Amino acid sequence: MTDKVQLLGISNAIVDVLAHVDNAFLDSIGAPLGSMTLIDENQAHDIYSRMGPATEMSGGSVANTIAGFANLGGATAYIGKVRDDQFGEIFNHDMRSLGVDIRLEPATSGTPTARCHVLITEGGQRTMQTYLGACLELALADITLSTVGAPKALLLEGYVWDIAEGPALAKKAAEIARANGTAVSLSLSDSFCVERHRASFLDFVQNDADIVVADEEEIHALLGTDNIETAVRDLATYEALFAVTRSAQGSVIVHGDTVIEQEAAFVKNVVDTTGAGDAYSAGFLYGWANGRSLTECAKYGTRCATKVIQQVGARVEKGLLDGFQ
Amino acid sequence: MTDKVQLLGISNAIVDVLAHVDNAFLDSIGAPLGSMTLIDENQAHDIYSRMGPATEMSGGSVANTIAGFANLGGATAYIGKVRDDQFGEIFNHDMRSLGVDIRLEPATSGTPTARCHVLITEGGQRTMQTYLGACLELALADITLSTVGAPKALLLEGYVWDIAEGPALAKKAAEIARANGTAVSLSLSDSFCVERHRASFLDFVQNDADIVVADEEEIHALLGTDNIETAVRDLATYEALFAVTRSAQGSVIVHGDTVIEQEAAFVKNVVDTTGAGDAYSAGFLYGWANGRSLTECAKYGTRCATKVIQQVGARVEKGLLDGFQ
Numbered sequence: 001m002t003d004k005v006q007l008l009g010i011s012n013a014i015v016d017v018l019a020h021v022d023n024a025f026l027d028s029i030g031a032p033l034g035s036m037t038l039i040d041e042n043q044a045h046d047i048y049s050r051m052g053p054a055t056e057m058s059g060g061s062v063a064n065t066i067a068g069f070a071n072l073g074g075a076t077a078y079i080g081k082v083r084d085d086q087f088g089e090i091f092n093h094d095m096r097s098l099g100v101d102i103r104l105e106p107a108t109s110g111t112p113t114a115r116c117h118v119l120i121t122e123g124g125q126r127t128m129q130t131y132l133g134a135c136l137e138l139a140l141a142d143i144t145l146s147t148v149g150a151p152k153a154l155l156l157e158g159y160v161w162d163i164a165e166g167p168a169l170a171k172k173a174a175e176i177a178r179a180n181g182t183a184v185s186l187s188l189s190d191s192f193c194v195e196r197h198r199a200s201f202l203d204f205v206q207n208d209a210d211i212v213v214a215d216e217e218e219i220h221a222l223l224g225t226d227n228i229e230t231a232v233r234d235l236a237t238y239e240a241l242f243a244v245t246r247s248a249q250g251s252v253i254v255h256g257d258t259v260i261e262q263e264a265a266f267v268k269n270v271v272d273t274t275g276a277g278d279a280y281s282a283g284f285l286y287g288w289a290n291g292r293s294l295t296e297c298a299k300y301g302t303r304c305a306t307k308v309i310q311q312v313g314a315r316v317e318k319g320l321l322d323g324f325q
Numbered sequence: 326m327t328d329k330v331q332l333l334g335i336s337n338a339i340v341d342v343l344a345h346v347d348n349a350f351l352d353s354i355g356a357p358l359g360s361m362t363l364i365d366e367n368q369a370h371d372i373y374s375r376m377g378p379a380t381e382m383s384g385g386s387v388a389n390t391i392a393g394f395a396n397l398g399g400a401t402a403y404i405g406k407v408r409d410d411q412f413g414e415i416f417n418h419d420m421r422s423l424g425v426d427i428r429l430e431p432a433t434s435g436t437p438t439a440r441c442h443v444l445i446t447e448g449g450q451r452t453m454q455t456y457l458g459a460c461l462e463l464a465l466a467d468i469t470l471s472t473v474g475a476p477k478a479l480l481l482e483g484y485v486w487d488i489a490e491g492p493a494l495a496k497k498a499a500e501i502a503r504a505n506g507t508a509v510s511l512s513l514s515d516s517f518c519v520e521r522h523r524a525s526f527l528d529f530v531q532n533d534a535d536i537v538v539a540d541e542e543e544i545h546a547l548l549g550t551d552n553i554e555t556a557v558r559d560l561a562t563y564e565a566l567f568a569v570t571r572s573a574q575g576s577v578i579v580h581g582d583t584v585i586e587q588e589a590a591f592v593k594n595v596v597d598t599t600g601a602g603d604a605y606s607a608g609f610l611y612g613w614a615n616g617r618s619l620t621e622c623a624k625y626g627t628r629c630a631t632k633v634i635q636q637v638g639a640r641v642e643k644g645l646l647d648g649f650q
Contacts, residue, residue, distance in 0.1 A: 020642055053392070053419040053642060056381035067378070086411040086437070094378040112411070317345055317378060 005077045005151035006289040009066035010173055012135040012159050013080030014114040015087040016059030019051045021119045026127055036128040036190050044131035047117050057313045058094035059116055062157040062187055064275045064314045068282025070098035071320040077101040079147055081138040087113035103147040110137055124270040140165045143172045150180035152289050158189030161197040174208040185211035194221035213281040215245045243284045245277055253294050262298035265306040275314025279304040330402045330476035331614040334391035335498055337460040337484050338405030339439040340412040341384030344376045346444045351452055361453040361515050369456035372442050382638045383419035384441055387482040387512055389600045389639045393607025395423035396645040402426040404472055406463040412438035428472040435462055449595040461488055468494045475505035477614050483514030486522040499533040510536035519546035538606040540570045568609045570602050578619045587623035590631040600639025604629040
């Protein structure tokens with residue numbers, strides 16, 4: 001009894017503010033290279049006032065995946081909280097223009113729409129400083145039979161657990177999904193996020209998730225492992241399907257005894273790694289939702305990630321798989 | 326008696342909303358390829374709702390020139406009107422982060438900060454649909470001895486004449502400039518703008534402007550000429566210094582009997598022509614403000630324009646002359 005939506009995202013709705021910086025800038029704000037730090041409104045103002053000229057684009061990890069899935073031609077819907085301000089307008093516009101069905105109205109009061117300061121350093125590495133703003137007001141009451149519907153799959157992100165009602169609303173979404181035959185997928189977001197919520201994530205992966213997308217560090221943070229072989233053996237004991245990205249080492253898909261290794265594509269010039277994992281998830285889940293083999297799903301994921309790291313920003317304007325299919 | 330500012334801009338403060346579209350999209354909104362159309366708030370909502378996912382970056386013609394001039398290391402200041410909204414924050418941040426001294430506070434009421442929908446089609450051509458919003462509230466009262474100061478030069482744009490008090494405030498700025506030994510420069514903005522205000526522009530060029538930057542069509546619209554040779558002969562009868570850009574045919578500098586022709590650089594892949602003329606003006610005026618020969622000024626202008634058309638957006642993040650000097 002699924003509706004026509006193939007993938008519903010539930011996540012933090014964020015506008016990215018992207019600028020190139022040097023390593024000295026990261027030192028000056030105490031940000032480790034490649035980290036994602038949650039900051040408050042004052043810190044956001046401070047960092048922004050010290051950054052150079054920036055470009056603004058819609059972002060948010062699972063939101064990027066939903067945009068990518070829609071870019072590939074899939075039917076999508078989205079639950080996330082923005083304010084009725086200009087950043088909220090940008091976020092919703094960019095989703096809607098791809099055909100994404102936005103399920104919540106913008107908040108008419110409270111803190112502004114979230115922004116993520118994406119600091120791009122040499123070699124395309126990105127360090128993120130995120131002000132969650134309106135995202136923190138996503139509430140249990142926003143997750144209902146009507147807002148969730150009966151999509152083929154839903155996709156939650158680990159960052160939702162940083163919201164006060166996040167763990168509860170994730171459980172509620174999973175319950176609605178189970179009743180409707182919707183597959184529950186989870187993106188682990190980042191290894192620090194996994195460390196913040198490890199027990200709850202382990203429970204969710206064990207009891208609620210049908211599909212888990214993550215990078216290798218996130219999996220190690222979750223399982224307490226330190227090498228891919230051990231991690232794969234551990235993942236094989238779960239019922240869920242796992243897609244684990246490993247940067248230049250490609251990705252590995254684990255589903256019980258089935259283990260599929262997928263090489264990364266060679267990229268001569270990595271411009272900006274922002275959104276690589278999100279794009280992989282889009283390709284992988286698009287393949288899955290369309291009944292492709294796991295090997296094909298992994299190839300789709302790899303191709304989408306390969307495309308996104310060759311440009312600035314987390315979303316490819318159009319044709320995420322162009323040149324491949 | 327000039328202060329340390331080399332170039333003060335007075336212009337429309339705009340955030341660009343950039344997206345790739347096809348020619349059918351331009352047809353559907355009735356926009357001629359390459360045109361700039363002024364639209365109202367309802368039209369802005371309509372166009373935005375029909376556009377694909379976009380990227381937001383600070384823009385505005387003379388504002389781009391000021392940003393470029395600051396990018397080159399010049400001391401700059403700026404007078405333009407934004408609202409105290411998120412687009413206004415983006416605009417002012419991007420200027421300030423380059424060291425531009427912002428002379429006006431954001432408006433605390435009235436219409437939102439201006440946005441220009443930049444529709445990029447094949448071959449990097451751009452068509453613009455501009456909602457002027459808060460820009461229309463720039464007033465005579467904003468132009469004072471204290472906001473203008475005594476820079477080496479000021480730069481007005483033709484688009485200022487589209488504001489109710491625009492012609493009057495341009496005259497007032499020119500008077501303050503004359504009293505302080507500040508050179509008055511004018512960018513003609515676009516040929517339709519010249520047609521809208523031709524008599525007033527001719528008067529200003531004759532009586533107020535020391536330097537005029539324009540493209541060939543704008544000059545033809547101003548003079549009623551239809552070929553470059555006739556136009557150059559006409560321009561030679563004015564006292565002002567003219568820098569006329571001609572796209573792939575390069576540029577020509579005219580100052581009385583002095584005529585300097587500058588070739589364009591060959592560019593294999595034009596990504597987006599947005600801001601080409603603005604970048605030329607930045608390079609040209611930077612050379613002029615630093616006492617370079619007119620031949621060198623034209624080379625600087627050409628190099629800056631060459632750089633900006635090889636990327637999306639009107640502003641180069643850093644090093645506008647990198648690789649040349």
